[in-house]
Amino acid sequence: MSELVATQLQNGLTCSLPSDSPLAKLLKSQRTWVGPDAKTRLNILRAAKSVAIVGASPNPARSSYFVGTYLLQSSNYRVYFVNPNADEILGHKAYPDLASLPEVPDIVDVFRKASDIPSVIDDVLASGARTVWVQLGIWNEEAARYGEEQGLTVVMDRCIKVEHARFHGGLNLFGFDTGQISSKKQLV
Amino acid sequence: MADREYGFRTRAIHAGNIPDSATGARALPIYQSTAFVFDDTSDAAARFALQKYGNIYSRLANPTVASFEERVASLEGGLGAVATASGLSAQYITFASLVGSGDHIVASANLYGGSITQLDVTLRRFGVETTFVQSANAEDYAAAITDETKLIFAETIANPSGEIADIEALADVAHAHGIPLVIDSTIATPYLNRPIEWGADIVTHSATKFLGGHGTTLGGVVVESGRFDWHTDKFPLFGQKVPSYGGLEWTGNFGEYAFLTRLRAEQLRDIGPALSATAAATLAQGVETLSYRMQAHVDNARIVATWLQQDPRIEAVYWAGLDSHPHHARAEKYLPKGAGSVFSFVVKGGRAVGQKLIESVNLASHVANIGDTKTLIIHPASTTHAQLTEQQLLDAGVLPGVVRLSVGIEDADDIIYDLDQALAQAVEA
Numbered sequence: 334m335s336e337l338v339a340t341q342l343q344n345g346l347t348c349s350l351p352s353d354s355p356l357a358k359l360l361k362s363q364r365t366w367v368g369p370d371a372k373t374r375l376n377i378l379r380a381a382k383s384v385a386i387v388g389a390s391p392n393p394a395r396s397s398y399f400v401g402t403y404l405l406q407s408s409n410y411r412v413y414f415v416n417p418n419a420d421e422i423l424g425h426k427a428y429p430d431l432a433s434l435p436e437v438p439d440i441v442d443v444f445r446k447a448s449d450i451p452s453v454i455d456d457v458l459a460s461g462a463r464t465v466w467v468q469l470g471i472w473n474e475e476a477a478r479y480g481e482e483q484g485l486t487v488v489m490d491r492c493i494k495v496e497h498a499r500f501h502g503g504l505n506l507f508g509f510d511t512g513q514i515s516s517k518k519q520l521v
Numbered sequence: 522m523a524d525r526e527y528g529f530r531t532r533a534i535h536a537g538n539i540p541d542s543a544t545g546a547r548a549l550p551i552y553q554s555t556a557f558v559f560d561d562t563s564d565a566a567a568r569f570a571l572q573k574y575g576n577i578y579s580r581l582a583n584p585t586v587a588s589f590e591e592r593v594a595s596l597e598g599g600l601g602a603v604a605t606a607s608g609l610s611a612q613y614i615t616f617a618s619l620v621g622s623g624d625h626i627v628a629s630a631n632l633y634g635g636s637i638t639q640l641d642v643t644l645r646r647f648g649v650e651t652t653f654v655q656s657a658n659a660e661d662y663a664a665a666i667t668d669e670t671k672l673i674f675a676e677t678i679a680n681p682s683g684e685i686a687d688i689e690a691l692a693d694v695a696h697a698h699g700i701p702l703v704i705d706s707t708i709a710t711p712y713l714n715r716p717i718e719w720g721a722d723i724v725t726h727s728a729t730k731f732l733g734g735h736g737t738t739l740g741g742v743v744v745e746s747g748r749f750d751w752h753t754d755k756f757p758l759f760g761q762k763v764p765s766y767g768g769l770e771w772t773g774n775f776g777e778y779a780f781l782t783r784l785r786a787e788q789l790r791d792i793g794p795a796l797s798a799t800a801a802a803t804l805a806q807g808v809e810t811l812s813y814r815m816q817a818h819v820d821n822a823r824i825v826a827t828w829l830q831q832d833p834r835i836e837a838v839y840w841a842g843l844d845s846h847p848h849h850a851r852a853e854k855y856l857p858k859g860a861g862s863v864f865s866f867v868v869k870g871g872r873a874v875g876q877k878l879i880e881s882v883n884l885a886s887h888v889a890n891i892g893d894t895k896t897l898i899i900h901p902a903s904t905t906h907a908q909l910t911e912q913q914l915l916d917a918g919v920l921p922g923v924v925r926l927s928v929g930i931e932d933a934d935d936i937i938y939d940l941d942q943a944l945a946q947a948v949e950a
C-alpha cells in the first residue's frame with residue numbers, strides 16, 4: 334500500500350488518494366466486496382449527527398485536515414478528531430482514541446492505511462458506533478466483510494467530503510431522488 | 522422519520538414536493554423564471570463549475586421541473602431523472618450522450634413510429650447505425666450486437682402491436698456486452714412495470730401520455746438507475762477531462778451520479794429541449810393520480826379487449842392481457858396488474874371498414890395521441906406510422922386493417938356502446 338496524499342480533484346474538492354496509482358481503477362476488476370449504493374450512503378449521511386475522524390492530522394497539507402475543515406464549516410455534524418499524538422486539531426480537542434470521546438459517534442471516518450483497518454474496526458465495535466466510513470483510496474475487503482459480519486455498516490473507498498458535498502449541494506435541484514418526504518417546510 | 526419507505530401512492534403525491542421554504546406553499550410552486558440570482562461571484566463560479574448543484578438558468582435546471590423529475594425517479598426506483606420538452610427529446614438526449622458517428626444501436630423493430638425515424642433517419646444521417654430487431658427474443662438482439670454497439674433500446678409495451686419486451690433477458694444480453702439497456706416505458710408507466718427492477722439501466726418516457734395523463738401537456742423524462750459502470754472503454758467520455766467544466770471528469774467527480782449529471786450539464790445544455798415550469802407542474806399533478814388512473818385504464822382495457830375478442834365483426838385483438846396474445850405469459854410476468862390500455866384490433870373487411878369505424882365513433886376521439894383519460898382511436902398505418910415503409914409497417918406489427926385504441930377511464934359500458942354502434946355503421950356501409 335502506498336502512502337496516501339492529499340489530492341485536489343478537478344472540481345476543487347480534496348481527498349486522500351494513493352500517491353503512485355489510479356488505485357481505485359486498478360483494483361476495481363479484482364474487487365468482490367460491494368458497498369452500500371448511492372441512496373444508502375445518502376441516508377447514512379442524512380441520519381448521522383456526529384462524525385469522528387480517526388487518523389485526523391494537524392498538518393494542513395493532509396487530506397484529513399481538508400475533510401475536517403469542510404465538515405466543521407459546511408455540515409451540522411458534531412465533529413471529533415482522534416489522534417493520540419495531537420492535542421488540538423483545527424481549534425478542537427484531539428482525543429487519543431474512540432473510547433475517550435464524549436459520545437458514541439454515528440460515523441467513524443477513517444484515514445489509516447489498509448492494513449490498519451481490521452484493528453480500527455475492532456475499536457469501532459468496542460466504542461459502540463454502528464458505521465465505519467473508510468476514506469477514498471483505502472481498500473481492505475477482508476476488513477469490510479469482517480465489519481459487516483459484526484453488524485457494522487461499512488462504506489469504503491469513498492470520500493465523505495465529496496459525498497456530503499454532492500448530497501448537501503442541492504441534489505434535489507438536479508432532479509435526483511433524495512428520498513425525502515415531508516409535510517414540513519424544507520430546511521435550508 | 523426519514524427511515525420509512527413510503528408507498529407508491531404516497532410517493533406519487535409527495536416525492537419532490539416538500540413545502541416551499543420561503544412561502545410554505547403546499548402545492549408545487551411554478552417557478553416561472555428563466556434565470557436565478559447567485560449569492561455572490563464565488564457562488565456563481567461554483568455553480569457554473571458544477572462544484573455545487575444549484576439553479577442557474579432554466580435550460581439546465583428549474584425547481585418546478587426538478588420536482589417532477591424527482592417524483593418520476595422515485596416511482597421508477599431510479600437514482601434521478603432529467604426531464605425534457607417531449608418524449609422524443611428524452612430519447613434524443615439519451616442517445617446523444619451515448620453514441621457518436623460510427624457507433625451502433627440495437628433496437629426493437631416494434632417501436633413508436635417517431636422513434637423509428639429518429640433512429641433510422643436523423644441519427645443515421647449523423648453516422649449512427651441502428652439495427653432493428655424483428656424478433657422479440659433476446660438471442661436475436663444478441664446476434665445483432667457488434668463491437669460498435671453502445672446500447673439496446675426497446676419499449677416495455679410496444680405501440681401498437683402490444684408486444685412485451687423481455688426486459689430481464691435483454692438486460693442480461695446488454696450487460697454481457699458491457700452496454701446499457703434503455704427502455705421506453707411510456708405505455709407501462711411505473712405503476713404497471715418498473716424496468717430498473719428487471720435490470721434496465723435507463724428508462725425513458727413520453728410524459729405526454731399516461732404520466733401527465735390528461736392530454737394537455739407535452740413532456741419527456743429520462744430516469745437512470747445509477748448502477749451501470751460507465752467508466753469503461755465503451756464510454757471513454759466518462760473518464761476524460763471536460764474542458765467546459767474546468768477539467769472535471771464525469772465518473773471521477775460524480776460517481777454514480779455521472780450519467781445524469783452529464784446528461785443535464787452537457788446534453789440539455791447543448792441540445793436544449795428543456796421542459797417548461799408550467800408544463801412540469803401540470804405533469805407532476807397528473808402523476809399524483811397515476812395509480813388510480815392506470816388501474817382504471819387497465820380495468821377498462823380488459824373489459825373492452827374481451828368484448829372485442831368475442832365480437833364476430835372483429836378478426837383479431839392484440840392485447841397481451843388476453844391469453845390469445847403470443848406474449849400473454851410475458852405480460853403476466855412483467856405486467857401482473859394489466860398489460861396497459863393501448864392496443865390494436867383488426868376489423869373484418871380490412872382497411873375500408875376500419876376507417877369507417879373510426880369515422881363513426883361519437884365518444885372515442887379520433888386523435889394522434891395515447892394516454893388520455895378519454896378513449897382515443899386512430900388508424901396507425903395512415904397516421905402515426907405513415908412515415909414507415911410497407912416493410913417497416915409489417916415489422917412494427919402495423920397491418921393495414923389495424924385500428925389502435927387507447928382505452929380511457931370513462932364508464933366501460935359507454936366505451937363499448939360507442940364501439941358497438943360504430944362497428945354496426947362500418948359493417949353496414
Ligand SMILES: Cc1ncc(COP(=O)(O)O)c(C=O)c1O
Binds near residue numbers: 607635708729739740
Ligand atoms: C411509446 C412512445 N414513445 C415515445 C413517444 C414520443 O413522445 P412525445 O410525443 O412526447 O415526443 C410516443 C408518442 O408520441 C410514444 O407513444
